[in-house]
Amino acid sequence: MRIGRRSSASARLSILVAVLSVPAFTGVWELVARSGIVNAVLFPPPSTVAVAILEWVRSGQFFADLMASLSRVAAGFAIGAAGGIVLGVLTGRFRLVSSLLSPLFHILRPIPPVAFVPIVILWFGLSETGKLFLVVWGVFFTVWLATHIGVQKVDRGLIRAAQMLGTPQPQMLWEIVLLGALPYITVGLRTAVSISFYTLVAAELAGAFAGIVYRIEIAQQNMQTGQVMGGLAALGLLSFVADRSFAILAERAVWWR
Amino acid sequence: MTPGLLRPDQSLRLVETYPPSAPARQAIIQVEDLSIVFDAPSGQVVAVDRVSLAVAQGEFVSVVGPSGCGKSTLLNAMAGLEQPFEGQVLIAGEAMRAPRPEIGMVFQQPHLFPWKSVRRNIAHGPRALGKPKAEALRIADDLIEMIGLTRFASAYPHTLSGGMQQRVAIARALANQPRVLLMDEPFGALDAQTRAVMQDNLLELRERINATIVFVTHDIDEAILLSDRVLIMSAGPGRILKDLEVSLPRPRSSAIVAEAAYLALKRDCLDLIRSEGRRAFEQMEIKT
Numbered sequence: 133m134r135i136g137r138r139s140s141a142s143a144r145l146s147i148l149v150a151v152l153s154v155p156a157f158t159g160v161w162e163l164v165a166r167s168g169i170v171n172a173v174l175f176p177p178p179s180t181v182a183v184a185i186l187e188w189v190r191s192g193q194f195f196a197d198l199m200a201s202l203s204r205v206a207a208g209f210a211i212g213a214a215g216g217i218v219l220g221v222l223t224g225r226f227r228l229v230s231s232l233l234s235p236l237f238h239i240l241r242p243i244p245p246v247a248f249v250p251i252v253i254l255w256f257g258l259s260e261t262g263k264l265f266l267v268v269w270g271v272f273f274t275v276w277l278a279t280h281i282g283v284q285k286v287d288r289g290l291i292r293a294a295q296m297l298g299t300p301q302p303q304m305l306w307e308i309v310l311l312g313a314l315p316y317i318t319v320g321l322r323t324a325v326s327i328s329f330y331t332l333v334a335a336e337l338a339g340a341f342a343g344i345v346y347r348i349e350i351a352q353q354n355m356q357t358g359q360v361m362g363g364l365a366a367l368g369l370l371s372f373v374a375d376r377s378f379a380i381l382a383e384r385a386v387w388w389r
Numbered sequence: 390m391t392p393g394l395l396r397p398d399q400s401l402r403l404v405e406t407y408p409p410s411a412p413a414r415q416a417i418i419q420v421e422d423l424s425i426v427f428d429a430p431s432g433q434v435v436a437v438d439r440v441s442l443a444v445a446q447g448e449f450v451s452v453v454g455p456s457g458c459g460k461s462t463l464l465n466a467m468a469g470l471e472q473p474f475e476g477q478v479l480i481a482g483e484a485m486r487a488p489r490p491e492i493g494m495v496f497q498q499p500h501l502f503p504w505k506s507v508r509r510n511i512a513h514g515p516r517a518l519g520k521p522k523a524e525a526l527r528i529a530d531d532l533i534e535m536i537g538l539t540r541f542a543s544a545y546p547h548t549l550s551g552g553m554q555q556r557v558a559i560a561r562a563l564a565n566q567p568r569v570l571l572m573d574e575p576f577g578a579l580d581a582q583t584r585a586v587m588q589d590n591l592l593e594l595r596e597r598i599n600a601t602i603v604f605v606t607h608d609i610d611e612a613i614l615l616s617d618r619v620l621i622m623s624a625g626p627g628r629i630l631k632d633l634e635v636s637l638p639r640p641r642s643s644a645i646v647a648e649a650a651y652l653a654l655k656r657d658c659l660d661l662i663r664s665e666g667r668r669a670f671e672q673m674e675i676k677t
Contacts, residue, residue, distance in 0.1 A: 289500035292470060293558075297514035297565060298490030311504050388503040388547055 176358045184358035200342035208267025209328045216272045220279020245270035246334040263335035270331035271324040278320020282313030318382035329371040418444040422476035436462040438626035449602045451612035452620045459627025460605045493567030497574040499554035501546040508542045514565040532560040552583040570600040609658050
């Protein structure tokens with residue numbers, strides 16, 4: 133009884149501390165930034181950051197930046213993921229296709245997508261195509277590898293059962309094999325969500341005319357540190373929301389587990 | 390297995406039963422001098438060694454033997470899932486090179502499609518063969534009624550018990566109206582009570598379908614209860630030792646296991662398996 137009461141008290145304390153954690157650190161940050169210990173121009177207090185965010189939203193630029201960044205991530209993710217799934221099913225299922233493509237993919241995959249920025253600028257200039265290319269590149273290999281492995285791990289019994297029932301080859305690939313590998317594919321897709329934001333940063337830093345990271349860069353050049361931090365916060369929030377919603381989506385997609 | 394290792398009476402029995410006497414009814418399954426060889430790290434392993442047998446149209450034949458004797462490999466060859474090293478398997482006069490929809494299979498695990506409801510799992514075969522959706526679902530509904538799972542038609546496999554899942558797997562295999570139904574230890578993963586119920590269900594089911602059934606098991610009781618004929622296999626390499634006619638009257642139920650005729654038959658089987666087991670064991674001793 134005593135132990136129960138004590139543990140429930142400690143559980144309540146943990147929740148309280150968790151709720152107060154972010155406000156407490158924000159408060160400390162505010163105090164430190166205002167105290168004069170640090171340079172407030174380089175390290176502005178959260179109140180300045182909040183004002184900068186408010187101004188960003190009010191000017192209408194925030195929405196334009198958000199849409200520019202989101203559409204790059206969404207389009208790059210969709211194309212990269214679709215390509216990764218299709219080729220992953222083919223390389224995972226057919227040894228000949230795998231022999232043809234896997235060596236190439238394994239050489240290209242470890243090169244960090246950011247390293248392609250210089251050549252992407254040479255190829256595409258500052259166009260949207262170049263940005264799309266970077267995001268697609270980052271997403272593709274992760275999804276391809278997850279699908280390739282997932283397809284090879286599909287329950288053999290499931291495939292044999294489908295074979296015995298006369299399942300034609302296209303249905304075997306795009307229903308039995310694809311859905312059988314889905315638990316692996318969703319893990320790859322979720323990793324790719326983070327990667328798509330990571331490559332977005334590189335793509336927008338390389339030169340853009342709108343976008344959240346573009347706004348951060350402009351603000352940095354104007355010494356608007358509050359706006360820089362506001363941009364970082366927006367990027368963090370966006371990436372967090374994307375990851376969480378994808379996790380919920382993935383759980384529903386593989387409901388039978 | 391070299392003949393020299395057999396006791397004289399045993400080899401005599403082998404001569405008596407092999408080659409099998411021509412079945413009175415027309416054979417739908419003919420296995421001719423079938424050998425299947427696997428590549429293993431230690432070299433080639435002969436899983437099935439020159440097996441010949443014939444199964445007549447409508448017959449229920451069990452294949453019994455210790456684990457690893459190649460009985461599942463033999464069944465997979467009949468299914469077209471395993472290719473012969475030598476010899477051939479003919480079903481309805483045609484060599485098995487790949488699975489054919491008129492040959493259904495039930496595995497030890499149900500292997501149901503986890504993303505499909507019971508109804509859609511059973512309708513999968515007819516749909517795959519190009520039947521219209523409405524017809525496929527009608528076939529599924531009839532079979533669901535036959536296996537007594539009407540209440541669970543729209544349930545997903547992971548919500549069902551092991552026995553129910555296996556009933557769905559049997560119904561799914563029957564949905565294509567197979568001429569031959571191959572069953573690979575279908576009740577081996579079930580608990581004893583469920584297994585007894587499933588055996589009775591299968592006996593009832595058999596009265597209503599006209600498929601030829603080949604049933605692999607390591608359970609002699611199960612084999613005698615269900616079959617018209619029991620083939621006893623020896624281990625390493627897999628050969629057929631004995632072909633036993635089960636002339637117990639039908640319809641049968643699991644109550645049969647207490648009858649004298651049944652017990653006599655079982656004693657024959659056990660004697661054979663015991664001496665075979667001893668032989669295999671001694672052979673192993675000599676090797677090591």
